[in-house]
Amino acid sequence: MKALLKYREIWLLAAIVVLIALISTRFPGFADPGNLRQVFNDTSILMILALGQMVVILTRSIDLSMASNLCFTGMVVAMLNAAHPGIPIPLLIVIALSVGLVLGAINGLLVWRLNIPSIVVTLGTLTIYRGATFVISGGAWVNADKMSPEFIGFQRAAFLGIPVLSWIALLVIALFFLVMTRTALGRSIYAIGVNPTASVYAGIDVGRTKFMVFCISGMVGGLAGYLWISRYVIASVEVANGYELNIIAACVIGGISIAGGIGSVGGAVLGALFLGIISNALPVINISPFWQMAISGSAIILAVVLNARGERQQGRIILKKAEAA
Amino acid sequence: MTDTPAPRNIPDRLDKPLSTAIFSWEALLVVVAVAIFAINSFASPYFLDPYSLSDLTFNFTEKGLIAFAMALLIISGEIDLSVAAIIALASTLMGMAVQAGAGTPVLVLIGIVVGLGCGAFNGLLVTRLGLPSIVVTIGTMSLFRGIAFIILGDQAYKGYPESFAFFGQGYVWWVVSFELVLFLVAAVIYWFVLHRTSFGRRVFAIGNNPVAAQFSGVRVGRIKFVLFCLTGLMSGIASVLITSRLGSTRPSIAQGYELEAITMVVLGGVSILGGAGSILGVVLAAFIMGLVTFGLGLLNVPGIVMSIFIGLLLIIVIALPIVWRRLRGNR
Numbered sequence: 001m002k003a004l005l006k007y008r009e010i011w012l013l014a015a016i017v018v019l020i021a022l023i024s025t026r027f028p029g030f031a032d033p034g035n036l037r038q039v040f041n042d043t044s045i046l047m048i049l050a051l052g053q054m055v056v057i058l059t060r061s062i063d064l065s066m067a068s069n070l071c072f073t074g075m076v077v078a079m080l081n082a083a084h085p086g087i088p089i090p091l092l093i094v095i096a097l098s099v100g101l102v103l104g105a106i107n108g109l110l111v112w113r114l115n116i117p118s119i120v121v122t123l124g125t126l127t128i129y130r131g132a133t134f135v136i137s138g139g140a141w142v143n144a145d146k147m148s149p150e151f152i153g154f155q156r157a158a159f160l161g162i163p164v165l166s167w168i169a170l171l172v173i174a175l176f177f178l179v180m181t182r183t184a185l186g187r188s189i190y191a192i193g194v195n196p197t198a199s200v201y202a203g204i205d206v207g208r209t210k211f212m213v214f215c216i217s218g219m220v221g222g223l224a225g226y227l228w229i230s231r232y233v234i235a236s237v238e239v240a241n242g243y244e245l246n247i248i249a250a251c252v253i254g255g256i257s258i259a260g261g262i263g264s265v266g267g268a269v270l271g272a273l274f275l276g277i278i279s280n281a282l283p284v285i286n287i288s289p290f291w292q293m294a295i296s297g298s299a300i301i302l303a304v305v306l307n308a309r310g311e312r313q314q315g316r317i318i319l320k321k322a323e324a325a
Numbered sequence: 326m327t328d329t330p331a332p333r334n335i336p337d338r339l340d341k342p343l344s345t346a347i348f349s350w351e352a353l354l355v356v357v358a359v360a361i362f363a364i365n366s367f368a369s370p371y372f373l374d375p376y377s378l379s380d381l382t383f384n385f386t387e388k389g390l391i392a393f394a395m396a397l398l399i400i401s402g403e404i405d406l407s408v409a410a411i412i413a414l415a416s417t418l419m420g421m422a423v424q425a426g427a428g429t430p431v432l433v434l435i436g437i438v439v440g441l442g443c444g445a446f447n448g449l450l451v452t453r454l455g456l457p458s459i460v461v462t463i464g465t466m467s468l469f470r471g472i473a474f475i476i477l478g479d480q481a482y483k484g485y486p487e488s489f490a491f492f493g494q495g496y497v498w499w500v501v502s503f504e505l506v507l508f509l510v511a512a513v514i515y516w517f518v519l520h521r522t523s524f525g526r527r528v529f530a531i532g533n534n535p536v537a538a539q540f541s542g543v544r545v546g547r548i549k550f551v552l553f554c555l556t557g558l559m560s561g562i563a564s565v566l567i568t569s570r571l572g573s574t575r576p577s578i579a580q581g582y583e584l585e586a587i588t589m590v591v592l593g594g595v596s597i598l599g600g601a602g603s604i605l606g607v608v609l610a611a612f613i614m615g616l617v618t619f620g621l622g623l624l625n626v627p628g629i630v631m632s633i634f635i636g637l638l639l640i641i642v643i644a645l646p647i648v649w650r651r652l653r654g655n656r
Binding site: 115 | 454455459460463465469470471474576580581584591597629636637644647
């Protein structure tokens with residue numbers, strides 16, 4: 001049973017290996033462990049975001065506001081850092097998580113309490129949060145020279161030879177893995193996606209769980225806000241504009257069904273890595289970066305065509321597993 | 326039906342008839358529109374001017390044209406996120422044709438055919454392969470705009486013929502622009518198709534229950550395919566208008582239009598879950614969005630702040646009836 005469940009992820013992993021091999025034929029240095037570590041680091045933020053989006057999609061919802069949340073929270077921490085460089089970075093991260101949590105909770109409350117479809121709510125907050133970024137910043141940018149060295153340097157510091165950013169990504173992956181496979185919350189999230197009505201009869205509070213997943217995606221968006229700003233060392237209203245669709249693309253390529261209930265932490269991570277590898281590889285194999293968009297578009301369509309096949313069966317398997325548990 | 330009055334606690338119908346609900350929604354939109362119009366005319370002395378009001382219409386005509394087809398698509402339970410990318414691709418190919426020396430009729434034809442082709446591609450993927458439209462069109466969104474980027478890169482196409490400028494900049498009579506006329510004509514056509522033909526009834530039927538519709542003899546797949554083609558077609562037409570209005574093509578043209586068109590549709594009272602909605606609502610929503618952005622623009626409010634108002638408007642207008650119903654229900 002377990003081997004079956006991992007089927008899709010193994011195929012995606014194989015596709016990634018083939019992709020790396022293909023790239024290596026044109027640029028031999030690409031498969032070096034050092035370079036792959038660099039690619040992983042580059043993709044860390046997308047992986048974190050994709051995991052947050054995954055839990056939302058699993059419950060048959062969608063969060064279009066993640067990139068705007070990232071932009072707003074990033075601006076908040078950047079302005080805080082510019083005004084009070086003394087605030088320690090761990091505290092700033094806690095602030096980023098909290099701001100993101102509040103934004104996510106707003107989405108969650110509207111979905112839970114008013115029963116508005118999540119796509120409508122987050123379509124609205126997508127524009128509101130980005131607009132709010134303009135309001136708090138007055139349209140000004142926060143540049144690298146206004147950020148403290150610790151703010152910029154924190155994620156670049158190496159621990160055991162790996163940058164802190166990658167460690168954070170690994171930590172988030174581990175946390176999500178634990179929550180999704182070892183907690184009642186994780187089970188409920190899957191159950192709601194597979195069959196909301198049955199979940200209610202099973203004693204799961206569907207509304208509250210949906211609220212929780214939006215809180216999770218909000219916190220993740222907030223964390224990514226700090227990481228993004230300190231990585232690209234510029235905070236502006238334009239940060240991550242349109243990125244919400246990249247996040248969803250990573251999830252789709254990772255085999256997470258938009259219909260809910262199907263998907264795994266490994267899938268989301270691999271889906272993000274797939275996109276990350278493409279964007280890292282194009283410059284080194286001398287393909288114009290303008291090709292990237294069309295390539296990821298084709299990858300999304302291909303992934304959804306391939307994933308659509310076993311989807312129904314996959315749903316039954318999860319149900320059976322839930323029954324056995 | 327009995328002659329004696331029914332007991333009070335048993336309602337005649339389980340729910341309010343759809344027509345009343347829709348009417349009240351549109352009434353709400355009219356109130357909002359009038360309020361914003363009034364606020365605008367008080368807030369800026371430049372607002373109540375025929376030329377200002379004419380400029381205002383350019384804010385929503387292109388997105389509105391797409392919103393009509395999108396409304397039908399959403400009522401049928403599908404969605405198309407690739408409309409802005411279709412605009413970009415069609416505009417890019419029109420630009421290529423200009424470089425090859427094509428005249429105005431050929432350009433218009435290219436815009437329309439490319440739009441139709443892209444829509445048909447979406448439709449085939451969704452109906453033939455049974456894929457979820459939200460994912461398919463996220464994919465084709467990247468694909469279509471990606472092709473535009475591959476062709477154009479960071480360049481731009483210019484040099485459209487002078488006669489081509491009429492579509493986006495021309496006036497039919499006094500301050501009535503060609504775009505506005507096209508918008509109104511399309512509104513009437515879509516209203517007729519959705520509310521007065523069996524095709525429209527089928528669209529509603531599919532949105533309410535695709536399985537039941539299938540068993541009732543409705544060709545669900547074919548109608549959805551037609552709706553995707555229509556949405557592509559309207560995007561192609563919008564592409565002609567925008568390209569003509571701007572007089573140049575960049576691959577980033579019409580960025581974010583898909584979300585604005587969907588906002589328009591949802592604000593117009595179309596259920597995002599499918600099965601309910603009206604064209605009149607979409608027309609009103611288009612006017613409201615145009616009024617808000619133009620009015621705030623006259624007050625020198627930056628575009629990004631306007632988007633806060635649009636977002637708030639969307640959530641509040643959706644939430645209001647729900648809150649109201651709940652308050653009434655609790656009594």
